[in-house]
Amino acid sequence: MGCKINLVNGNIITLDESCPSADTISLENGKIAGINAIDHNHKSIDLQGATVIPGFTDSHFHLTNLGKQLDTLQLKDCKSPHEVAEKVLKKSAKMSHNDWIIGFGWDHNKWRDPHFPKADILNSLPISQPIMLNRIDGHSAWVNQKAMELSG
Secondary structure, eight states, X not given: OOOEEEEESSEEEOOOTTSOEESOXXXXXXXXXXXXXXXXXXXXXXXXXXXXXXXXXXXXOOHHHHXXXXXXXXXXTOOSXXXXXXXXXXXXTTSOTTSOEEEEEEOGGGSSSOSOOOHHHHHTSSOOSOEEEEETTSSOEEEOHHHHHHHO
């Protein structure tokens, strides 16, 4: 006998164009058996309005980081480390000397010279702020000496 569950009273994102959202979904053995129809032979779980998103849409999701990235220096379109440095320099003029310059989105694989950028490029800028620029995948950061000193 397999696992049979109704998820009820939820905000269920189905990814089905004909019914993109539902408040009830029935599952059998981990597969969708029905949408917006309760199978009374199944155990029911009240989601109390919680959102359900199919797990196959993104197995590595940083939702909080998405919000944070919206308030950072956007570097996705930069075609070289020097173009990144120019954006940092412009941003620094609008900020306090003690504020961190935080950027996101550089991707060395899109540059003519696809090597990781060096701290020397950021250190050569005539600014006093610490700089931390996160790579497009969020798994690497490019920082200046001031950021390293403040980080310990």
